[in-house]
Amino acid sequence: MSFDTLGLRADILRAVSELGYTQPTPIQQQAIPAVLKGGDLLAGAQTGTGKTAGFTLPILQRLMDNPRTTTGKPVIRVLVLTPTRELAAQVEESIAQYGKYLPLKSMVMFGGVGINPQIDKLRRGVDILVSTPGRLLDHVSQRTVDLSKVEILVLDEADRMLDMGFIRDIRKILALLPKQRQNLLFSATFSNEIKALADGLLNKPALIEVARRNATADTVAQKVYPVDRERKRELLAKLITDHNWYQVLVFTRTKHGANRLAEQLDKQGIPSMAIHGNKSQGARTKALSEFKSGKLQVLVATDIAARGIDINELPHVVNFELPNVAEDYVHRIGRTGRAGCDGEAVSLVCVDELKLLAGIERLIKRSLPKEIVPGFEVDPRIKPEPIQNGRNGPGGRGGQRQGQRQGQRRDGAVRVSADGGGNRRSSGNGNGNSNGQLRRTPA
Known part of the structure; x- marks a missing residue:
């Protein structure tokens, strides 16, 4: 046709x-x-x-x-x-x-x-x-x-x-x-x-x-790397360096976590920037432009900030932290493997996130392959800790929405930021920039 x-x-x-x-x-x-x-x-x-x-x-x-x-x-x-x-x-x-x-x-x-x-x-x-x-x-x-x-x-x-x-x-x-x-x-x-x-x-x-509900694209190769929570950044840097990854979109749960990770990677010689709701319009536009052009190796983003990022043949998505809501995993990895192109989505999973991983596997109706990187074996003595921050916090979806209702703007001037943390910002709702590379599939 x-x-x-x-x-x-x-x-x-x-x-x-x-x-x-x-x-x-x-x-x-x-x-x-x-x-x-x-x-x-x-x-x-x-x-x-x-x-x-x-x-x-x-x-x-x-x-x-x-x-x-x-x-x-x-x-x-x-x-x-x-x-x-x-x-x-x-x-x-x-x-x-x-x-x-x-x-x-x-x-x-x-x-x-x-x-x-x-x-x-x-x-x-x-x-x-x-x-x-x-x-x-x-x-x-x-x-x-x-x-x-x-x-x-x-x-x-x-x-x-x-x-x-x-x-x-x-x-x-x-x-x-x-x-x-x-x-x-x-x-x-x-x-x-x-x-x-x-x-x-x-x-x-x-x-x-047109696609099975909550399905992940067949063009995306998915993998889980078990790792201790304190060694995630070290493992991420190793994977990026060893495999010479470029245009890597990395997801964190919070704006603070995105900032910290981007700064740490940048200090290690991996050009990185963060994008989230607290960033100015100019900063977001600059980060997206450099990432789309290939000048920026790693873009660290929260779920909300990454929504709408549209990059031709984005090769790598990394879940530095798994999302609290399983459906968001599908949204995240949907940034790669688009328009028939191959993509890779990897998740760094610590003991705190095993229940989140199980929920994701139930949702997508498949077990994700696991690979342990030598030198990054999981320490069985480490006990899981509650995940206190993130898009929804400990209360899940309901907790998130309740927080938003409490901060709901009344006069059109202030809105609660939804990408973690409950910080207030002006009524803009996400990110800026539009001139990405032309894709094979019409927008």
């Missing part, structure tokens, strides 16, 4: 072709016709499957097929909500690329940058708005955005938005939209909470699920 058979306009197909894409991915083959029909859609797809083009291309088509009859500046007809800055920037970049030959205006909004340039652009008129929930509500509170004409709503990575505690923000935004609209919900996993959200939002939706 080619894009030519999906009923898209010649000027959209021209843009797609110029980007080097000829055949749609499975999610695109199913989503594009479903969206073109105008009905609601519930789509499940792992990261790296091309889901962004799956909704962007047919949305552009629908806007052109049903032009606004009103004259004057454009009104917001499409609203795309994403959990993080990086993902928002990536989605809007895709819209601009695919719609380069169309007379449609798009823009991206997120926190961490000045609001006045966004206000100016909104005043000039926008057809398609991509935004994080927090910054959108900032504009709502200042009455600088009009959502009364929205025809299509997209909730991208809805599972992550719920994990980050945005459900209240989403409900506030939904209350501002016209009741008659097309709703598209995309999620990597179908938890009970996602199903509940879908039941309340979608009207007789088409259902698309």
Whole structure:
């Protein structure tokens, strides 16, 4: 099947072709016709499957097929909500690329940058708005955005938005939209909470699920290295050096842990930087740019900060610490092995994390191979200790959400950071940067 058979306009197909894409991915083959029909859609797809083009291309088509009859500046007809800055920037970049030959205006909004340039652009008129929930509500509170004409709503990575505690923000935004609209919900996993959200939002939706729920890609080679907790950094440095790994994305549970690990690796001669919610927009953009270009050997990230990182043929993902929630393991390693390319995902597991590892293996329905590196044999005398910090802390998902509810912003000015620790930050919701390398699979 080619894009030519999906009923898209010649000027959209021209843009797609110029980007080097000829055949749609499975999610695109199913989503594009479903969206073109105008009905609601519930789509499940792992990261790296091309889901962004799956909704962007047919949305552009629908806007052109049903032009606004009103004259004057454009009104917001499409609203795309994403959990993080990086993902928002990536989605809007895709819209601009695919719609380069169309007379449609798009823009991206997120926190961490000045609001006045966004206000100016909104005043000039926008057809398609991509935004994080927090910054959108900032504009709502200042009455600088009009959502009364929205025809299509997209909730991208809805599972992550719920994990980050945005459900209240989403409900506030939904209350501002016209009741008659097309709703598209995309999620990597179908938890009970996602199903509940879908039941309340979608009207007789088409259902698309292109990968087994919570499956890991066959193109990712997974391995576990048992190691004592105090020797993880030493082992990581050895693996990177011995195997000459470059472009290594390393996950920690907390922002403090990411900072500390990046500093330690950098001192050992392994160029490393950390990325998380407390980093400035400029620092995040710089780190991502250098990592994508290959100048930076290691990028250490928290779960939330890494969401939306999109790198062509990223070869290595390392779980320096296992996530508290098993589903996040799938999200983490989904950063590699994309678009049919091979990737490697390794996990450094200490005695504290054996229960987390067992939960991950139950979720993905497979046992992960273990390899002990000579000289790093596990000391059986070391007893497990509680994992006190991390995305959820000792209370698990519920504990995390409770913490977020306690810090829920009231005036659109302050939001609790969701990548560990409960530190406050401005209402931006993730990371920045958009200009990554072109991938074989449309975004």
